[in-house]
Amino acid sequence: MIGVVVPIDYLSIQSGAAQRIKADLAALVHSGYEVEVIFPSSASQPKNNLPSGLTLAIYRNSQRSKFLPEKIRLLFDMYTQMFNPFFRAALQKRYRSYSVILAHFPWSAVSSYSVVKKEVPLIYVAHDFEYGRVKQVTQIPLVCRLFYYVEKNACQRATKIMCVSEGDMNVLQKTYSIPKERLTLLPNTVDVDLLNQTQELYNKGIERQKLGLDSSAFILLFHGRMDYGPNLDALNFTLNDMVPAVKSSTCNIRLIVAGARIPKWCLNRQNEFVSFYSDVPDMRRFLAIADAVIVPLSMGGGTRLKILESFAARVPVISTAKGAEGIDCDDGHHFLAAQRSADDFINKVTILAGNKSLRQKLISNAFNLVVQKYSIGVASKRLQEVIMEAGSQVK
Numbered sequence: 001m002i003g004v005v006v007p008i009d010y011l012s013i014q015s016g017a018a019q020r021i022k023a024d025l026a027a028l029v030h031s032g033y034e035v036e037v038i039f040p041s042s043a044s045q046p047k048n049n050l051p052s053g054l055t056l057a058i059y060r061n062s063q064r065s066k067f068l069p070e071k072i073r074l075l076f077d078m079y080t081q082m083f084n085p086f087f088r089a090a091l092q093k094r095y096r097s098y099s100v101i102l103a104h105f106p107w108s109a110v111s112s113y114s115v116v117k118k119e120v121p122l123i124y125v126a127h128d129f130e131y132g133r134v135k136q137v138t139q140i141p142l143v144c145r146l147f148y149y150v151e152k153n154a155c156q157r158a159t160k161i162m163c164v165s166e167g168d169m170n171v172l173q174k175t176y177s178i179p180k181e182r183l184t185l186l187p188n189t190v191d192v193d194l195l196n197q198t199q200e201l202y203n204k205g206i207e208r209q210k211l212g213l214d215s216s217a218f219i220l221l222f223h224g225r226m227d228y229g230p231n232l233d234a235l236n237f238t239l240n241d242m243v244p245a246v247k248s249s250t251c252n253i254r255l256i257v258a259g260a261r262i263p264k265w266c267l268n269r270q271n272e273f274v275s276f277y278s279d280v281p282d283m284r285r286f287l288a289i290a291d292a293v294i295v296p297l298s299m300g301g302g303t304r305l306k307i308l309e310s311f312a313a314r315v316p317v318i319s320t321a322k323g324a325e326g327i328d329c330d331d332g333h334h335f336l337a338a339q340r341s342a343d344d345f346i347n348k349v350t351i352l353a354g355n356k357s358l359r360q361k362l363i364s365n366a367f368n369l370v371v372q373k374y375s376i377g378v379a380s381k382r383l384q385e386v387i388m389e390a391g392s393q394v395k
Helices: 016-030 070-082 085-097 106-116 130-137 141-157 166-176 204-211 229-248 264-269 284-289 305-312 342-353 356-373 376-394
Strands: 002-005 035-041 054-060 100-104 122-126 160-163 183-185 218-223 253-259 274-278 292-295 317-319
Touching (some): 002 016, 016 035, 016 305, 016 376, 035 085, 054 085, 070 106, 070 141, 085 106, 106 122, 106 141, 130 229, 160 166, 160 376, 166 183, 183 376, 204 284, 218 229, 218 284, 229 264, 229 274, 229 292, 229 342, 253 284, 264 274, 292 342, 305 356, 317 342, 342 356
Parallel strands (some): 002 035, 002 100, 035 054, 100 122, 122 160, 218 253, 253 274, 292 317
């Protein structure tokens, strides 16, 4: 049995991290493994049905569902495992039945190692270069050093470290002096079959009508969890720069911002050019409505699930180079690259809106890319290899 340790209620939280966890679990089950997830939740039973081969071990959650600044939320996530006796008791009771433990996030790896030591191979699933990301959202030295030492400890204790991009592998190796052979690549994964149903499940015209959106407008979608620092920065750019540019554009452009934890102050900015939809139950509805997805990120690490999801849902993407970082995609072939300026974004939107053949080219190439490199089947094979390598190293 494979044990998977995560610090968040991945069944309830809407975030890229939760989507990554779900995809990794699907890949493990796809490989034929029996999998048990240890995670915090205020609910005793999950609300949705679980796939065959997957069981849950739930322990008490101390974090309530509310908007928190990112650095505070990360500290809560860290506490949820590193200093939570309920987690330690749950893992202590179960770990001897696991052949391998996959720990998502550095604090999961550190707290898991403190229980199992070297008895079970430990794979640290690095969603990001956490220390680097925290430095982008806070200048508090104590907080930055705390994340530095936790991530360093996770890298030093883990049997193997799985990174989502070559860039993350290189920076982790350099920052923490990790032997290269202990680092391996497992790109972010999306459920292509699920997202490929988008256009069949939701009719663009009907859904626009339900929401009172102009049927003739070229609609841009920016989506994600808005208490995540890089997304919040991109949201400010969207409202302060993109909306004025949309108003003055000769094209009939409209903006939709959708996702989790959209700040209340955004509602005061809602007008005929921009609409907000928070905590949506199914993002595929908004992907179906959109003519293009924009990713105006200027910070962050890892890879962007929102881009891979858009590729799989057959929606064209316009992104900054930072937004597309870590994904093996090419400007003009899989997506359109734009500078972090409203004028350049609007220019790329205008090009895309007026060129149907370009839209179809981007959609087709991007879909093929996500199937070949970022699908659950691909991740399943890679996970099997990493698990076998980790087991052989401990032996």
